[in-house]
Amino acid sequence: MFATSRLRCRRGGDRPHALWDFNLTVGEGEIVCLVGESGSGKSLAANAVMRLLPEPHVRVSQGAINLDGQDLLSLSETEMRSIRGDRMAMIFQEPMTALNPQKTVGWQIDEVLRLHTNLNKAGRKARALEILGDVHIPAPASTYNAYPHQISGGQRQRVMIAMALVLKPRLIIADEPTTALDVTTQKQILKLIKDLQQAQGTGILFITHDFGVVAEIADRIAVLRLGELVEQGPAAQILRSPQHSYTRKLIAAVPALTPPPEKPASSEPLVLEARGLRKTFAARGGFLSGKRNPVIAVKDLSFQLRRGETLGVVGESGSGKTTVSRIVTRLLESDSGEVRIDGRDLISASKTELRALRKDIQMVFQDPMASLNPRRRVVELIAQGPIVQGVAKDVAHARARELLSLVELPPAAAERYPHEFSGGQRQRIGIARALAMEPRVIVADEPVSALDVSVQAQVLKLLADLRDRLHLSLLFVTHDLRVAAQLCDKVIVMSKGEIVEAGPTARVFANPEHPYTRSLLDSIPGRDWEPPVCNVA
Amino acid sequence: MSLLVPPLLTYTVRRMVQAIPIIILIMIGSFLLIKLAPGDTVDALVGDMGGADPAFVARLRAEYGLDQSVFVQLWRYMLKLVQLDFGWSYVYEQPVIEVLMSRLGNTLLLMVSSLVVAFTFGVALGAIAARRAYSWTDNMISTLGLVFYAMPSFFLSLLLILIFSVKLGWLPVGGIRTIGAFKTGWADVADVARHLVMPTAALSLIYLAFYMRLMRTSVLEVMDLDFVRTARAKGAGGARLMFHHVMRNALLPVVTLLGLQFSTVLGGSVVVETIFSLPGIGQLAYTSVVKRDLNTLMGIIALSSIIVVIVNVLTDLIYAWLDPRIELK
Structure with missing residues (x-):
């Protein structure tokens, strides 16, 4: 039904051809997953197919795109416009920014119908309400009149899907449609896409970086690396026995869902202990201005962390897990409770005491680019903390260089600036910076969420390695249960500011007690798929 | 309640x-x-x-x-x-209060007409420039904007008077009505309009350049946003894409500036009214300072602050209307 042949795209920059001999077919009612890491050209391929490339900077230089026997590249822009939204539709990654914030949901679905059909106003509205019902939006009539910011992320993605499906297109291109969503929502959306696609016989080109999602949804898989397809074939075959070394490497990097075996109760000393932590974001406003309700971010949180242990804090967005990482490090003042590091309380510490205590508890942040000052050299970034603590400058710099080799970066890295590194390397710098203080505890807030799987695996391995070698304790905040399973000895599961379940990872994963934990575990994409053990050459 | x-x-x-x-x-x-x-x-x-x-x-x-x-x-x-x-x-x-009221109308007329001209043409030209970014049209518009922006309003006023009144004799040199003509009805309206052409032009061109630059940047920014790509993926294009998806979103920063600049325009009208001898608040302010007429001056300040407050509230209302994410509380 749909095919591209020898499609090549040109653009300036790192490599002259962003896409090279791209041959891909999507049959009727088939879901083809296009998998690749960032920079592989997968989004570019999607835009090329829709002819939405930012021409003339990036353009198709040769090849053909066929939809039902019609060559799309030979069409005029006006003809192409009548096909977009009608016979081909697209679903994007970020449902918040992909909808026009100034128009109601109804208006935006209505626009597709207005552009491509002759239905009258009442007919269009009826159709829009019907499709909103089809994507299981509760109360379609009221959502029809809502603005995008008034509905949740999952619902916004449903609206995007409704918009794409309303004219029953032949082909849908879904560009990472579930990446920005929580796991439980992701599961629902994947199921929705699959159900509707089967009912309508639509072909889907599903772009993703997540092999879990692939295992969940794909009929066929195509693996893209640096603009070239390295392997394609039926899903079952590639997931079970990948042929190309790159595919093997990708699959090997997917964290297995088998947590480490439960360790016997540790007799190591207690390093970090939190008791009765609470944080409420106060109501704002008052006299002569608008009021906002108080938000309880964390209520009554307690946990213990022993030396050499890793405690995972898992939960979905809004569960309060990031707030936990901030109050434990006292980057955010908690309302009550205490955090003891080796018996000394961080929460009630005075300013000078706090400065000394901070040395023992360091953070690694999610976004390695945003958390490194772009105008300072790496060696300065790493040495800054010790210098503030009173270490002589040359000693601190020498130590910073040692740390770079510890996090497996070349010595030359010291004199460079953060923007000269890749995401994974930047996260290594972030880790080196935390280690420079010789902390007892490292609090890592989603440290690998912004990284590609293969890089993610390396950084996780490094963290585990360092933990064991330096007898560190890790408080590891993540939304990704696969990552938690791989690294954490114990986990606490949070929902709406409360701990719903806590215990050794192996026990929690094997025998979840709380219904929320169970639904989280059930939602992990591709949980029935056990990545094969591959030899990564 | x-x-x-x-x-x-x-x-x-x-x-x-x-x-x-x-x-x-x-x-x-x-x-x-x-x-x-x-x-x-x-x-x-x-x-x-x-x-x-x-x-x-x-x-x-x-x-x-x-x-x-x-x-x-x-x-x-x-x-x-x-x-x-x-x-x-x-x-x-x-x-x-009587002195003020007899002149308020003229000033408001001048300010509103200047801002309407500046806003309308500024937004339109800015959008056109962005649509054809880095082309010949864009360069023309941007250069013209720079010239307007760099020209002080008193100089522009004198230049306009020299060309259109002294040399060509098309437009009256100053005042708000032809003295001694006592026109009524539409003839009067046309007379006032003729007298306002040059002051409006002199006052509005600088602001026009402002709005144009801002609109150009803003449109370029919005055109890169995800929802514009969504609209294109739906098959929208051309004028529809521009008006419904791009321009309305791009207007937000321009409206903010419009509200902020109302007070600046009030200040600018002092110069323009004085040059074109328009009997307005600006001219009154100037003479009041010279004559040390404290009460009148204070009256002008009070009136101006009230106008600025009202305009700021109006701006916020327009903003909330344009952007549904903002809730008036």
């Missing part, structure tokens, strides 16, 4: 109430600032008369209450102001 008051109304009323202390502070500050300047009404009057004997000057001061300490004068003035009494203008021999 279970009273059914529309939120828009409560919001507007609340904003107005919030503005009262601000206006009072402005009035106190201005009063003290003016008092810091040497010379008063009596000095100016006596200067106009060519001198008078000290006894007469002292009697005049006592009559106007200028012999009291500054704070007593301030207290007296504020007391009257609270009763909405702007006092008496000793220069015009009329209540200040």
